[in-house]
Amino acid sequence: MSDLIHDFIFTAARRTPAAQALVHGNVRLDYAALAEHVRRAAQVFLGAGLQRGERVAVYLEKRIENVAAMFGASLAGAVFVPVNPLLKPEQVAHILADCNVRVLVTSGERLAQLAPQLAACPDLRLALLTGTPDLAAAGAHPALALRSWDAALHEAGTDLAPHRRIDGDVAAILYTSGSTGKPKGVVLSHRNMVTGARSVASYLELAPSDRLLAVLPLSFDYGLSQLTCAFLTGASAVLLNHLFARDVVDAVAAHGITGLAAVPPLWNQLARLDWPQDCTLRYLTNSGGAMPGATLAVLRAALPRAQVFLMYGLTEAFRSTYLPPAEIDRRPGSMGRAIPNAEIMVVRPDGSPCDSDEPGELVHRGALVSLGYWNDPAKTAERFRPVPGQDPALPLTEIAVWSGDTVRRDGDGYLYYIGRADDLIKVSGYRVSPTELEDAVYGLGTVDEAVAFGVPHPELGQAIVLLASSAGLDAPTPELLRRACQRSLPAWMVPSHVEVRSEPFPRNPNGKIDRKGLALPFLTLFEDRSS
Numbered sequence: 001m002s003d004l005i006h007d008f009i010f011t012a013a014r015r016t017p018a019a020q021a022l023v024h025g026n027v028r029l030d031y032a033a034l035a036e037h038v039r040r041a042a043q044v045f046l047g048a049g050l051q052r053g054e055r056v057a058v059y060l061e062k063r064i065e066n067v068a069a070m071f072g073a074s075l076a077g078a079v080f081v082p083v084n085p086l087l088k089p090e091q092v093a094h095i096l097a098d099c100n101v102r103v104l105v106t107s108g109e110r111l112a113q114l115a116p117q118l119a120a121c122p123d124l125r126l127a128l129l130t131g132t133p134d135l136a137a138a139g140a141h142p143a144l145a146l147r148s149w150d151a152a153l154h155e156a157g158t159d160l161a162p163h164r165r166i167d168g169d170v171a172a173i174l175y176t177s178g179s180t181g182k183p184k185g186v187v188l189s190h191r192n193m194v195t196g197a198r199s200v201a202s203y204l205e206l207a208p209s210d211r212l213l214a215v216l217p218l219s220f221d222y223g224l225s226q227l228t229c230a231f232l233t234g235a236s237a238v239l240l241n242h243l244f245a246r247d248v249v250d251a252v253a254a255h256g257i258t259g260l261a262a263v264p265p266l267w268n269q270l271a272r273l274d275w276p277q278d279c280t281l282r283y284l285t286n287s288g289g290a291m292p293g294a295t296l297a298v299l300r301a302a303l304p305r306a307q308v309f310l311m312y313g314l315t316e317a318f319r320s321t322y323l324p325p326a327e328i329d330r331r332p333g334s335m336g337r338a339i340p341n342a343e344i345m346v347v348r349p350d351g352s353p354c355d356s357d358e359p360g361e362l363v364h365r366g367a368l369v370s371l372g373y374w375n376d377p378a379k380t381a382e383r384f385r386p387v388p389g390q391d392p393a394l395p396l397t398e399i400a401v402w403s404g405d406t407v408r409r410d411g412d413g414y415l416y417y418i419g420r421a422d423d424l425i426k427v428s429g430y431r432v433s434p435t436e437l438e439d440a441v442y443g444l445g446t447v448d449e450a451v452a453f454g455v456p457h458p459e460l461g462q463a464i465v466l467l468a469s470s471a472g473l474d475a476p477t478p479e480l481l482r483r484a485c486q487r488s489l490p491a492w493m494v495p496s497h498v499e500v501r502s503e504p505f506p507r508n509p510n511g512k513i514d515r516k517g518l519a520l521p522f523l524t525l526f527e528d529r530s531s
Contacts, residue, residue: 041072
């Protein structure tokens with residue numbers, strides 16, 4: 001049985017060495033070739049003197065070198081840190097310094113952009129550069145050695161023994177997107193990642209015949225999961241760096257993709273496109289936010305042979321719940337029940353269990369609970385707290401993730417998302433879920449994207465601001481949207497301010513809508529009016 005995350009690749013290579021493992025553009029690697037890439041990468045890191053548990057950062061778009069570097073670092077006994085390629089140099093430098101990265105795998109162009117920031121990364125000793133970089137012109141601080149990735153792999157030896165690791169050791173550090181403030185590093189053990197892959201692969205019923213399209217960033221736990229689940233089951237993963245939603249549809253057709261994972265903003269775009277009638281998709285998965293009901297209906301009609309799995313997760317525990325496709329019509333709006341090998345609790349502030357349909361905080365316990373935030377004990381103590389209701393006779397305290405999300409559980413045990421505790425809008429004493437309001441707006445059929453949030457108001461406490469994006473000729477006016485809300489929603493849920501934009505909303509590096517960034521200009525909207 002595979003207990004370390006890189007074992008997935010080597011187990012598949014022994015079982016089906018000629019099976020296709022990884023595709024990027026015109027490059028296709030079978031499992032034997034991928035295992036050799038990973039083995040050589042590990043030898044490069046060990047030959048560079050990398051010690052047990054030291055960090056290797058990978059700052060690249062999705063490509064073969066990216067995958068080989070991550071799993072090669074794991075094989076060597078180090079820790080891999082995938083860095084979102086959309087982050088700015090200042091954010092990348094923060095990550096490199098925060099987790100004391102020793103080795104950086106990147107391109108010459110990216111290193112040149114980072115050069116002004118590297119003085120703040122004193123632990124960095126080696127940069128391995130992909131492609132055919134001009135090593136002399138790459139630019140970096142004097143203590144940083146530069147090597148060609150291709151040359152290093154070609155010259156790699158075979159005799160250096162990896163550092164010994166067990167499943168409880170750190171495998172990876174995944175940094176949150178950092179759209180506001182500095183990103184936090186979520187520390188994942190091999191056990192976390194192996195358990196997560198086994199759990200998800202079981203309910204998706206993944207098989208060696210599956211072909212998964214890796215669209216999301218590999219620095220995002222949901223994106224990285226496409227690789228780990230594929231490698232666990234001996235399936236194929238196809239790497240895609242897309243510019244347009246149409247690229248995704250074309251890739252599905254070109255590669256015979258059977259599994260596609262995306263976040264709601266991308267699903268909203270994909271739902272507006274024509275899909276081929278002979279589409280090979282067997283399933284779709286959604287996480288990173290609730291998929292609007294209107295988008296779900298369009299996708300199910302366009303792809304009737306594809307099962308839809310609606311999921312909820314948080315980076316601190318990877319995946320928490322999923323809704324079986326057979327329950328979608330019976331339980332509209334549900335985020336499902338706990339995934340295999342996880343327990344999901346709904347509790348009051350004192351930790352006592354909530355009654356059916358009583359709102360409470362979602363708490364996740366089990367083997368998927370990560371090891372906390374790197375180098376941040378204060379934030380770790382806020383989110384990672386003792387499991388509620390633990391038997392006091394147990395001498396060691398089990399730690400759970402307290403999500404900060406408010407949910408309710410119905411009488412059959414199915415969960416429904418209400419909102420983040422700090423995102424719920426409180427209008428004249430009423431608690432308003434942004435998700436519920438946004439779903440009502442999507443139901444009009446003329447809005448591509450909707451974002452609702454609360455802002456300070458001198459009389460109401462908070463007022464609701466609704467932003468809508470609609471690029472079509474039938475785009476509604478703000479007044480039309482407001483009247484539609486008045487007809488379908490109670491008075492306290494009607495937005496006080498509505499704006500309609502023709503362009504898509506800005507995203508954070510993980511592809512989610514940048515809600516906090518959108519809200520910032522409106523925080524003093526009603527304060528200014530009252531002065």
